[in-house]
Amino acid sequence: MERAIVKTKRGESAGRLLMKLDQIGIRARIAKEEPEAILLAEGEIDETSIKTMPEVDQVTKVKLPFSLASREWHKKDSVVNIAPGISVGGGNVLIIAGPCAVEGKEQIVKTAQSVKRSGALALRGGAYKPRTNPYTFQGLGIEGLALLAEAKKISGLPIVTEIMTPEDIDFMLPHTDILQVGSRNMQNFSLLKALGKVDKPVLLKRGMMATIDEWLQAAEYIMAGGNFNVILCERGIRSFEKRTRNTLDLNAVPLVKSLSHLPVIVDPSHGTGKSELVPSMSLAALAAGADGLIVEVHPNPEEAVSDGDQSLDLEEFDKLMKSIKRLLSVMPEKTLEGSKCSVAA
Known part of the structure; x- marks a missing residue:
């Protein structure tokens, strides 16, 4: 089971993206909704196909159990x-x-x-x-x-x-x-x-x-x-x-x-x-x-x-x-x- 963090473009519908991911067999949940939604996704992650979705800004595969807290996804220091x-x-x-x-x-x-x-x-x-x-x-x-x-x-x-x-x-x-x-x-x-x-x-x-x-x-x-x-x-x-x-x-x-x-x-x-x-x-x-x-x-x-x-x-x-x-x-x-x-x- 692969995991990824998916970030939407500003103003795009996280709900619509959830439905699209579900249609290709990927379970996802919204971790944060604004200003850009952050989704946690699980399944067979094809970064290329997910990135082509118009709602998506960024897709990052993660391996560490603390996905959102990790530098795998967020390279810069948080302030x-x-x-x-x-x-x-x-x-x-x-x-x-x-x-x-x-x-x-x-x-x-x-x-x-x-x-x-x-x-x-x-x-x-x-x-x-x-x-x-x-x-x-x-x-x-x-x-x-x-x-x-x-x-x-x-x-x-x-x-x-x-x-x-x-x-x-x-x-x-x-x-x-x-x-x-x-x-x-x-x-x-x-x-x-x-x-x-x-x-x-x-x-x-x-x-x-x-x-x-x-x-x-x-x-x-x-x-x-x-x-x-x-x-x-x-x-x-x-x-x-x-x-x-x-x-x-x-x-x-x-x-x-x-x-x-x-x-x-x-x-x-x-x-x-x-x-x-x-x-x-x-x-x-x-x-x-x-x-x-x-x-x-x-x-x-x-x-x-x-x-x-x-x-x-x-x-x-x-x-x-x-x-x-x-x-x-x-x-x-x-x-x-x-x-x-x-x-x-």
Whole structure:
């Protein structure tokens, strides 16, 4: 059984093309409808005969199981737009910073204002927290979302926050710019399918015990539903090493970028579990080709209700951003939007 991705010409009927493909024994389904339809086709694929159909612009045979996410079909890096003037991928670097959990107005607003001054382009903060222990802090919920919205209004930073279940999508959409799927939910297929119908970017973290192929196939679930705005996040995998919380797999960055056109960012906070390792691994991730970082930052890490050990304080994050700008100044293929990235920065 061969598989192919078929792209229609702008304005052509995907429904009519489906019928034509069915007539020659090819099963197809629409993955995305506008502006040009993208169809996933299975059967005995004759590229030449399909290309002669007037509705068809492009036919690409694919072998990898993550067809839509693969470079077999989409050779160029994808660029995901976050907010006006802010994007990730295609050379655009996205730095996301903020606390593990939203704890109160003063904490989240102070963090937002500070990380923006330092050069962050988006604010992270958990309103709903999946925790290993059921008795630990689970987040402020709806109150946390309201505080994130207030921090956005004051700072102007777009919001990244985690979504736990499909049922949460409707009321979370107005309060977030990027919906984050955490490590534990990477293979929550009901959630992934639901996010495929959402018109907002999805930040998909790698499962702590997931292979690269499993991770990319999780992204495929979202894309198969029609949402192509997927950002991949390497956040460390579980190994035999006990000195760090996880093992940050920086091999994954260039490897995934060779397999997929999707943007890849790195979470050095969860990847190490130690704040003193975060700056080094942040720079290493960008040097390896990552399209961005998501870093935990807290005004007083020693008082944080969760993940204080892996959080930078505001001054440490500012110092890291200066190092990032110096690094990017010698990487002409990368741009931190809103910054000149000069060596003197």
